[in-house]
Amino acid sequence: MNSNTDIWTVEAKAKGVVRRITTWTGRDSQPVWSPDGKQIAYLQSTSKEDYIMYDQAILAVVSKDGGEPKLLSKTLDRPVASPRWTDEGNIMALVTDDRQRYISQFSVLTGKNTLVIGGNRSFGSIEKQKANNWVVTMSDPQMPSEIYALEKGVLRKLTKHHEELINSLDLATVEGFTSKSKDGTTVSNLLYRPSDAQSKQKLPTIFFIHGGPVSQDEYSFDLSRQMLASTGYAVVAVNYRGSNGRGLDYCKVISGDWGNKEVLDILGAADYLTQNGLADAENLGIGGWSYGGILTDYTIATDTRFKAASSGAGVAMISSMYGVDQYILQYEHELGSPWKNFDKYVALSYPFLKADKIKTPTQFMVGGSDFNVPAVGSEQMYQALRVLGIPTQLIVYPNQFHGITNPSFQKYRFEKYLEWFGKYLKK
Numbered sequence: 138m139n140s141n142t143d144i145w146t147v148e149a150k151a152k153g154v155v156r157r158i159t160t161w162t163g164r165d166s167q168p169v170w171s172p173d174g175k176q177i178a179y180l181q182s183t184s185k186e187d188y189i190m191y192d193q194a195i196l197a198v199v200s201k202d203g204g205e206p207k208l209l210s211k212t213l214d215r216p217v218a219s220p221r222w223t224d225e226g227n228i229m230a231l232v233t234d235d236r237q238r239y240i241s242q243f244s245v246l247t248g249k250n251t252l253v254i255g256g257n258r259s260f261g262s263i264e265k266q267k268a269n270n271w272v273v274t275m276s277d278p279q280m281p282s283e284i285y286a287l288e289k290g291v292l293r294k295l296t297k298h299h300e301e302l303i304n305s306l307d308l309a310t311v312e313g314f315t316s317k318s319k320d321g322t323t324v325s326n327l328l329y330r331p332s333d334a335q336s337k338q339k340l341p342t343i344f345f346i347h348g349g350p351v352s353q354d355e356y357s358f359d360l361s362r363q364m365l366a367s368t369g370y371a372v373v374a375v376n377y378r379g380s381n382g383r384g385l386d387y388c389k390v391i392s393g394d395w396g397n398k399e400v401l402d403i404l405g406a407a408d409y410l411t412q413n414g415l416a417d418a419e420n421l422g423i424g425g426w427s428y429g430g431i432l433t434d435y436t437i438a439t440d441t442r443f444k445a446a447s448s449g450a451g452v453a454m455i456s457s458m459y460g461v462d463q464y465i466l467q468y469e470h471e472l473g474s475p476w477k478n479f480d481k482y483v484a485l486s487y488p489f490l491k492a493d494k495i496k497t498p499t500q501f502m503v504g505g506s507d508f509n510v511p512a513v514g515s516e517q518m519y520q521a522l523r524v525l526g527i528p529t530q531l532i533v534y535p536n537q538f539h540g541i542t543n544p545s546f547q548k549y550r551f552e553k554y555l556e557w558f559g560k561y562l563k564k
Contacts, residue, residue, distance in 0.1 A: 140188050140466065144168045144179055146201065158203045161185060166194070171222050175201055176245070178220040178228050181208065183385055188466045191351055191389035193381055196220055196230055198245055209243045213250060214384045224268045229253065231260055233382045235325050236313055236355050240273065240287070254290055257313070259357035263287075276357040278311035279303065307332040309366035311356065318405035322378065322398070326406050327354050328415065329362045329372040340371040341420035341562040342410060344403060344443075348427030350379035351388060364551055370558070371416055377402035377432070393471035395455075395485055396435030403436055418442070420562045423497075424554070426450050427510060427539065434518060437497040438488035445561035446499040447554055450507055450539060452514030453488035462511055492521040498528035500557040502550065504537030530557065 144158040144165045159165045163182035170177060180194035193216035199206040209228070210217045216233040223229060228243045232250075239255030240263060254260075258277040266272050271287040272295075280303060286293040309329040316324050334340060343365055347354050354374035362372040376382065377399040379391040391398055403423070410416035422445040425433050430451025437446050438453075452458055459468055459475050459482070468474075472481050483490065499522060501515040512533055522529035532553060534546050541547055 140164060142166060144177060144199070146177075156203070158199060158201070159206065160203075161206075162187070163189065164192075165197075167218075167220065169220050169222060170201075171198075171226065172224060173226070177201060178222060180217065180220065181206065186470070188470045190467050190471070191379070191385070191392055193233075193385055193388065194218060196228065196243055198228070207245070207248070209245065209248045210250065212248075216381050219263055221263055221265055221271075223265070229263055229265075229271065231263060233353065233355075235382050236327065236353065236376065237382075238355060238357075254287065254292065257356040259355040278356055278358060279308055281358040281360075307367075309363055309372070310334075313356070314409070316402075316406040316409035318398075318401040320398075320401060322402065322405075324378075324402045324405060325376045325383065327356070327374040328410070329359075329366040329374075330415075331366050331369055331371075334371070337414055339414050339417045341369070341422070342371040342373060342416035343422040343424065343558060343562075344373045344375060344407065346375060346377070346403065346423065346425035346429035346432050347380070348425065348429045349381075350377070350391065350399070350428045351381050353380045353382040355382075361551075365554065365558075368555055368559070370422075370562070371410075373406060373410065373416075375403050375406045379428075393481070396432065396439075396487070399432050400436050400439050403432065404440055407442065417563075420444060422446065422558050422562050424448065424500075424558075430510070430515075433499075434488040437495050437499060438491055441494075441496040443497045445558050446497045447502065447557055448499060448515065448518065449502045450504065450510045450515070451501070451518070452510055453486065453492075453518045454490070454514070455485040456482035457486075457517070458511075458514065461513065463509055489517055489521060492518070493525055495522065495525070495527060498557075498561050500530040500532070500553065502532045502534070502553070504539060504541060505533045505535045506537060507539045509539035528561075 142164050146156045148154045162185045166180050168177050168179040178198050181197040182192050196210040196217040197206040218231045220228050220230045232241045238259040240253040241250045243250045261274040263273045273287050274282045276282040281299045284296040353376050366372045411418040421443050423443045424447035426449035430448040433448040434451050434453040501519045503512045503515040519531040
């Protein structure tokens, strides 16, 4: 079992020759021909192992005939995406870096990368229009993604799909802050505050934790956190260890050790905000979806300070999930087989096996057809809290998978978030 992929070329004719170009035993993807047809730019995984969960793609270039590739972004230690050739034979690409996603140009000859445009915003795609002119998508904390022309490093807005709606809203302010975890790790975060909040006003606060874990919260438009903030909450996004944008070591340090360092990082952010008078220590909530739901379970089983929680598509008893969800490769590579290392599975199942430590009223949500993180993970925790007499609620969305796509269900989910947090947090 492995996740290896390679780059191949095929002659554009009947029974054309098929040729394997790359031999890396990890992942190769997103091939793009150079303008002269002599080279291929693509993305290569950082590891040659059969399986890697915690990865950040490296920008690579190889001859059309194969051979040793040139790794242009290996020393950058940041994920690269969407490579596109310039007319001069260099490569433009997106780079994910500490709450930002910027555009950089890489020299194929020297490997040097030069920032084209960045800032506290997030670029989502890039396509060449003509020499030195590009079409990009970009989002920032106050505007959902729109299409822009990028002309000699200067943005010009082309679409205004969201302006009428956004101009009618009082959006939360968004600012970055860093916190220190108990073990001394520095963590990058974002704080959403209602538009009418006073500068030093102590607010009921919801920690809304991203999934992945290999992703990051960025200076981009976030509807979920904006909606929560619109009803009077401060909302916090924590880029806990396991997130990308801070280097590979920061990302992969949680391998086989889930619910440990990430929880320290969430609690460190909570300590910072309460100690600085930005969050009301008596009115803290926590929630998230997927790995955000998993970390919600881990956090409330570790610390009782949270007065309300909403765990979406989570799991708490890892020892029961082998063969049930889609993560067999991850279990085998990070934990080993359960018949060899069952103690490790049990240790990582502490939210369920120590459910009697939980005091937080918790809502559980999940798609009824979720094969990624199946409903049983939420059902087990719901049943445990019911037995223990902790206020709890289980909502299963019929015929929904890992993401909730039915519009009426999406609306209902946010209504239930606000209802649950509103019941237990004072606004």
